Amino acid sequence: AQSVTQLDSHVSVSEGTPVLLRCNYSSSYSPSLFWYVQHPNKGLQLLLKYTSAATLVKGINGFEAEFKKSETSFHLTKPSAHMSDAAEYFCVVSDRGGYNKLIFGAGTRLAVHP
Amino acid sequence: NAGVTQTPKFQVLKTGQSMTLQCAQDMNHNSMYWYRQDPGMGLRLIYYSASEGTTDKGEVPNGYNVSRLNKREFSLRLESAAPSQTSVYFCASSESRGGAETQYFGPGTRLLVL
Numbered sequence: 001a002q003s004v005t006q007l008d009s010h011v012s013v014s015e016g017t018p019v020l021l022r023c024n025y026s027s028s029y030s031p032s033l034f035w036y037v038q039h040p041n042k043g044l045q046l047l048l049k050y051t052s053a054a055t056l057v058k059g060i061n062g063f064e065a066e067f068k069k070s071e072t073s074f075h076l077t078k079p080s081a082h083m084s085d086a087a088e089y090f091c092v093v094s095d096r097g098g099y100n101k102l103i104f105g106a107g108t109r110l111a112v113h114p
Numbered sequence: 115n116a117g118v119t120q121t122p123k124f125q126v127l128k129t130g131q132s133m134t135l136q137c138a139q140d141m142n143h144n145s146m147y148w149y150r151q152d153p154g155m156g157l158r159l160i161y162y163s164a165s166e167g168t169t170d171k172g173e174v175p176n177g178y179n180v181s182r183l184n185k186r187e188f189s190l191r192l193e194s195a196a197p198s199q200t201s202v203y204f205c206a207s208s209e210s211r212g213g214a215e216t217q218y219f220g221p222g223t224r225l226l227v228l
């Protein structure tokens with residue numbers, strides 16, 4: 001069965017410094033992986049997704065993630081944080097063999113300080 | 115395009131009352147989903163509809179019913195609300211041509227059951 005573990009429930013960075021949000025997954029299949037972002041009182045927006053093409057995936061707003069099969073990880077990074085990046089981030093794995101079922105991690109809340 | 119819309123945005127119910135959450139999408143997507151979001155737990159799937167005329171249970175279906183009214187609309191009904199159903203509810207849709215696909219989320223409905 002698929003599962004997702006986000007290793008940090010809260011991350012705090014200063015504006016202009018790098019961001020690292022960590023995600024490990026477990027999957028019986030070759031997984032598809034996503035990162036979604038949720039700004040306060042908003043719905044979820046797709047940041048990026050991995051579907052077995054290039055292992056380094058670029059997303060919107062300067063974010064990227066690298067799929068590492070040997071480490072079963074899909075960490076999200078950004079070189080320089082912006083105040084507008086403050087939000088909750090969800091790592092998600094999809095069961096390709098099913099009906100597009102998504103399994104969500106518990107989320108990481110990112111705070112960005114001036 | 116409005117994408118995925120949900121009504122109402124907020125609702126307060128007393129225990130035992132019933133209500134229906136409405137969801138509509140204008141992207142001509144085949145599949146629609148209802149999730150609930152609780153603190154520290156990410157999103158959990160309540161029900162989904164792979165295509166018009168079909169519905170299936172997700173991870174946490176107890177206490178809910180759904181109706182896929184047509185291709186655009188997918189409603190979630192609470193027949194007898196309980197305090198444990200206090201949550202934020204998200205509707206989502208996807209094309210579902212096969213494989214892992216991006217799901218597009220609505221802005222959410224905040225429900226408080228007293």
